[in-house]
Amino acid sequence: MSGDTARDAVGDYQYGFHDPENATIRFDKGLSEQVVRDISELKNEPEWMTEIRIKAYRRFIEMPMPTWGNCDMLNQIDFDAVTYFLRSSKGTENDWDDVPDDIKNTFERLGIPEAEQKWLGGVTAQYESEAVYHSIREDLEEQGVLFLDMDSGLREYPEIVKKYFATVVPASDNKFSALNTAVWSGGSFIYVPKGVHVAMPVQAYFRINAKNMGQFERTLIIADEGSSINYVEGCTAPTYSTESLHSAVVELIAMDGAKIRYSTVQNWSANVYNLVTKRGVAYADATIEWVDGNIGSKLTMKYPSVLLKGEGSHAEVISVAYAGKGQHQDAGAKVHHLAPNTTSNILSKSISKNGGRSSYRGMLQVTPKAHGCRSKVVCDALMLDSESQSDTYPTMEVGNSSADLEHEASVSKVSNDQLFYLMSRGHSEAEAMGMIVNGFFEPFTRELPMEYAVELNRLLELEMEGAIG
Amino acid sequence: MGDEVLSIDGLHVSVDGTEIIKGLSLTINIGEIHAIMGRNGAGKSTLANVVMGHPAYEITAGTIAFKGVDLDEMEVFERARAGMFLSFQYPASIPGVQVGTFLRKSVSSVRGNSAPSARDFRKELMGHMDSLNMDKSFLSRYVNDGFSGGEKKRLEILQMLLLNPSLALLDETDSGLDIDALRVVADGINSIAPEAGCLLITHYQRLLEHVKPDFVHVMIDGRIVRTGSAELAGELEAKGYDWLEA
Numbered sequence: 001m002s003g004d005t006a007r008d009a010v011g012d013y014q015y016g017f018h019d020p021e022n023a024t025i026r027f028d029k030g031l032s033e034q035v036v037r038d039i040s041e042l043k044n045e046p047e048w049m050t051e052i053r054i055k056a057y058r059r060f061i062e063m064p065m066p067t068w069g070n071c072d073m074l075n076q077i078d079f080d081a082v083t084y085f086l087r088s089s090k091g092t093e094n095d096w097d098d099v100p101d102d103i104k105n106t107f108e109r110l111g112i113p114e115a116e117q118k119w120l121g122g123v124t125a126q127y128e129s130e131a132v133y134h135s136i137r138e139d140l141e142e143q144g145v146l147f148l149d150m151d152s153g154l155r156e157y158p159e160i161v162k163k164y165f166a167t168v169v170p171a172s173d174n175k176f177s178a179l180n181t182a183v184w185s186g187g188s189f190i191y192v193p194k195g196v197h198v199a200m201p202v203q204a205y206f207r208i209n210a211k212n213m214g215q216f217e218r219t220l221i222i223a224d225e226g227s228s229i230n231y232v233e234g235c236t237a238p239t240y241s242t243e244s245l246h247s248a249v250v251e252l253i254a255m256d257g258a259k260i261r262y263s264t265v266q267n268w269s270a271n272v273y274n275l276v277t278k279r280g281v282a283y284a285d286a287t288i289e290w291v292d293g294n295i296g297s298k299l300t301m302k303y304p305s306v307l308l309k310g311e312g313s314h315a316e317v318i319s320v321a322y323a324g325k326g327q328h329q330d331a332g333a334k335v336h337h338l339a340p341n342t343t344s345n346i347l348s349k350s351i352s353k354n355g356g357r358s359s360y361r362g363m364l365q366v367t368p369k370a371h372g373c374r375s376k377v378v379c380d381a382l383m384l385d386s387e388s389q390s391d392t393y394p395t396m397e398v399g400n401s402s403a404d405l406e407h408e409a410s411v412s413k414v415s416n417d418q419l420f421y422l423m424s425r426g427h428s429e430a431e432a433m434g435m436i437v438n439g440f441f442e443p444f445t446r447e448l449p450m451e452y453a454v455e456l457n458r459l460l461e462l463e464m465e466g467a468i469g
Numbered sequence: 470m471g472d473e474v475l476s477i478d479g480l481h482v483s484v485d486g487t488e489i490i491k492g493l494s495l496t497i498n499i500g501e502i503h504a505i506m507g508r509n510g511a512g513k514s515t516l517a518n519v520v521m522g523h524p525a526y527e528i529t530a531g532t533i534a535f536k537g538v539d540l541d542e543m544e545v546f547e548r549a550r551a552g553m554f555l556s557f558q559y560p561a562s563i564p565g566v567q568v569g570t571f572l573r574k575s576v577s578s579v580r581g582n583s584a585p586s587a588r589d590f591r592k593e594l595m596g597h598m599d600s601l602n603m604d605k606s607f608l609s610r611y612v613n614d615g616f617s618g619g620e621k622k623r624l625e626i627l628q629m630l631l632l633n634p635s636l637a638l639l640d641e642t643d644s645g646l647d648i649d650a651l652r653v654v655a656d657g658i659n660s661i662a663p664e665a666g667c668l669l670i671t672h673y674q675r676l677l678e679h680v681k682p683d684f685v686h687v688m689i690d691g692r693i694v695r696t697g698s699a700e701l702a703g704e705l706e707a708k709g710y711d712w713l714e715a
Contacts (some may be wrong), residue, residue, distance in 0.1 A: 417559075417561040418563060420521075420545060420561075423544070423546045424545055424546075424549055424554075425575040425579065426546050426578030428546050431578070435574070438566070439564055439565025
């Protein structure tokens with residue numbers, strides 16, 4: 001496929017630029033036990049981590065591909081064509097000026113340094129396999145908040161990492177969590193001490209630049225008793241005609257009374273497989289919120305989940321998915337009510353356009369011991385044309401009859417009356433469609449930090465322009 | 470003629486193969502208020518929608534021109550930007566889109582380069598909302614979503630005042646309004662009337678007690694069967710439409 005055909009296939013993607021690759025270390029394509037050992041050795045990891053990686057690699061080899069979801073697309077992944085590790089910079093810089101120019105350019109085009117100055121408590125920028133820039137506000141550091149890239153986290157706080165790593169998402173959870181555990185690199189490590197509230201969001205930005213690249217970041221966030229943190233991540237990649245693989249694992253641990261909000265706006269280019277396992281565990285009276293936006297990628301399979309382990313804990317999952325031409329967003333939420341008086345809200349909104357497909361896949365479980373649980377699940381799908389597709393796969397396992405559960409689902413189309421009304425107020429058809437779509441996503445957008453909300457609205461407006469006429 | 474804002478000539482319109490308007494001609498000049506009256510199903514709303522460019526209606530014969538320009542090739546939003554406005558009988562709701570945002574975007578689309586600054590817009594908006602007895606809380610609600618009939622009509626008139634059209638088509642704007650709301654709506658129409666052409670579509674005389682039309686047209690079965698002065702409205706109120714039927 002030439003560059004132009006690639007562009008035809010994925011549409012007009014504003015982050016589709018790429019910079020020259022200046023790798024300082026690039027592993028050969030393909031995966032083997034030796035590659036896994038080499039990654040670990042290169043990073044000077046303790047032996048126990050090497051062991052975890054090797055075991056996970058063996059699990060990955062043994063486990064079959066999932067037999068559900070979009071198997072056709074999944075089976076197109078050529079694991080031998082992926083580069084599993086690529087280092088573009090000599091290390092992680094704390095001073096923006098020290099980041100290599102080409103990488104700095106990329107992030108400046110994405111607006112990262114500006115955002116940091118204006119509204120962030122801390123930022124990590126990951127380029128290919130590793131963090132290239134990292135900073136945290138001094139006041140947070142003084143309060144004992146740890147915010148590092150995962151590699152540094154392991155180096156500097158091995159006892160914390162050892163205690164929690166892979167406890168929420170074990171390597172054997174699924175084939176892709178096994179893969180991630182074997183070859184992980186980068187990601188964020190956060191620890192918030194008891195009672196500390198991190199008011200400004202901290203942000204991570206993930207960028208794939210190389211072709212056929214695999215990005216396997218690993219994030220671990222621990223909010224100690226009564227603390228709170230708001231974490232935001234954004235993801236982009238250039239438009240290549242060959243595919244990249246992004247397979248992250250995120251683990252959240254909210255101790256008694258703690259609150260973690262994790263927001264993602266995923267806008268990978270339409271040649272990226274985005275196969276991510278996100279799970280949090282909430283102890284007594286803790287809250288975990290996933291705010292999850294899936295706009296880009298070729299195939300996304302991601303179901304942020306919460307284990308409500310402590311009495312009175314609460315889960316909130318708000319997600320949106322936009323599936324355009326050639327895209328399949330297979331997303332949803334899983335909540336496991338394992339303790340009494342736990343509550344959850346799930347709101348999922350999806351839009352399909354130009355033959356795109358969005359699927360909601362959800363799991364709601366209430367165990368026999370969990371008395372007095374409440375849950376509300378709402379799934380709304382909006383179809384922008386008749387060639388697009390939307391489907392839902394909700395599963396409920398309710399073992400306790402005291403549970404109070406609500407489930408609502410709707411599928412709608414943009415009405416001609418809405419379009420005519422907006423056009424009669426001077427808006428072109430694309431603009432009108434953009435307003436309707438932004439309005440549909442509004443319950444999600446209003447949960448995002450302002451800059452992300454504005455960006456998302458603009459993005460969707462651009463999406464509406466291409467295909468009308 | 471320089472003052473002509475709307476001229477309809479020999480218009481025939483069909484929907485799904487059924488002819489609704491069967492040969493209609495009408496000219497409206499700046500500063501004129503025209504009322505079209507008639508029973509349900511006479512084709513009044515079709516006329517308003519087809520002038521604004523609703524895609525469901527097919528013009529099978531005749532022409533519509535706005536300020537001397539044939540509308541045939543003009544898209545709905547281009548008509549709006551050129552200065553045409555339709556106040557809907559049943560305005561669509563747009564969930565998730567706040568009234569304030571919607572109004573600002575519409576004003577900048579329609580008024581283009583001459584759109585007011587954010588500050589002037591706010592001033593203008595507040596002035597109009599005061600005159601329409603609309604509370605500020607309207608601005609953060611979603612467009613027409615969960616609005617009462619009267620609230621929808623006020624929002625239509627608010628849009629008309631902000632967009633300041635040179636042709637205003639008002640489709641059953643008086644229906645579902647209590648007497649206070651009717652007066653407020655009438656004031657709104659009267660305030661733009663001197664600089665615009667207005668076409669009021671109604672089947673009651675109520676609104677016409679507050680907005681005095683220069684011409685009253687009676688529409689029956691897709692045609693204008695009689696044109697008269699404001700007194701004709703009163704006559705219709707007293708006698709009904711039967712005496713006009715052929």
